[in-house]
Amino acid sequence: MKRVVITGAGTINALGGDVSSTFEAMAEGRCGISQLEFRDVDRLSISIGGQVHGWDAETTFNRQQIALYDRFTQFALVAAKQAVAQSGLVFTGELAARSGVILGNSGGGMNTLDDNYRSVYEDGKNRVHPFVVPKLMNNAAASHVSMTYNLKGPSFTVSTACASSNHAMGQAFYMIRSGMATCMLSGGSEAMLCFGGVKAWEGLRVMSKDACRPFSADRNGMVQGEGAAVFVFEEYEHARARGAEILAEVVGFAMTSDASDIVMPSKQGAARAIAGAIQDAGLGPDNVAYINAHGTGTAANDKTECAAISDVFGAGADQLLISSTKSMHGHLIGGTGAVELLACIMALKDGVIAPTIGYREPDPECALDVVPNEAREADVEVCLSNAFAFGGLNAVIALRRV
């Protein structure tokens, strides 16, 4: 089996427009959640989110590109550009044929859907722009990344709600590990912060009106975010031969299905995924020092996740550091695992654990070290990133310092 390393990373999210500004914000425990700004926001009862404010597509893309790029595609391309630039790779010939892109995404081009539904239903127009379909399809971002970087190998989009990015990165990992591909761009993007996107979430009655406070006894729900993160996964010998800077090694991945409920999480399903990722990495629970939690800030997720971690780690759970960066950048749904993998890379590379901000009151059902409010220095050799989706689909990735 081949070893898989990360040689490039890029992002745009509510905390920053690149990896270094995101690391800085995470280390400072800065909150990127603020008042939402878009059309008809006054008709929503939830008016906060981790929105990318001041994003001006026209400074990055030309008119023809914007006609084809929904916001989620724009974010993916911005993140991919940074990641590819950092990796130093140029995809031509055999390398291009053996490299692909797998991105996670849940909502597709939701801004495009919203705008065009308004146009035909509300404004009564009978004609839409010719590119509505290629703009809103869930694979648009992955396809445009493949076209931009000449990636001609396996490329597709994974849509498993809140676990999309982790499932996507898991596939990319498997493909390189098995020898099927040399490089894979992977991660995810989401741009659901528009009237329809937030209105749909409002309906579930699980959203917070004031803040995302994972693991805090007074938590009252999740807060949506938007953005993207994209990574260059590369076969280790290939990276070493060209002297590439290695950010981290991807050492394990596991996925499970609860097979029980469409929205309520299961401790067993989560625990099997966590234990599976550790086992896939050929490690034991004692090797893991940090977990980037799914930590949505809902009553149900956080207590179930803590119980699952306790099941897997036993008494060792008390030594673990666990944090949810959703408290800062919000829940990016299909893009969330990708942005959260950045916190894992920061822990491995810089020895800085991003905090769980907004934490006010211990919850006996979440009695683990959740790194409340302030970042902490720690020597982390191995860490995990959890993602547990609606529909009971769980995906956990294990990273190791190189």
Add this chain to the structure above:
Amino acid sequence: MSEAIRIKVFEIIAEQAVLDVSDISPEQTLEDLGIDSMGLVESIFAIEEAFDIQIPFNANDPRQGGFDISTVATIVEAVSKLVAGQAQ
């Protein structure tokens, strides 16, 4: 409390519980009736639609917001208050 409100709330709860309205009694809890958290969210939605009201309800903490869902009777009472408040 208006009888019409009581009847409508009973109908909504009965539909969620897949029971006849005659099987619903005021002192029962939603749990007694086999209505889970998703059934509760659907009931709240149906009540809001039926009376054109906004119910302050967050599934993360059903006790918050002052909308008492302890029993069928407290739900009817809470809905009546909201409907009355809206009429003012």
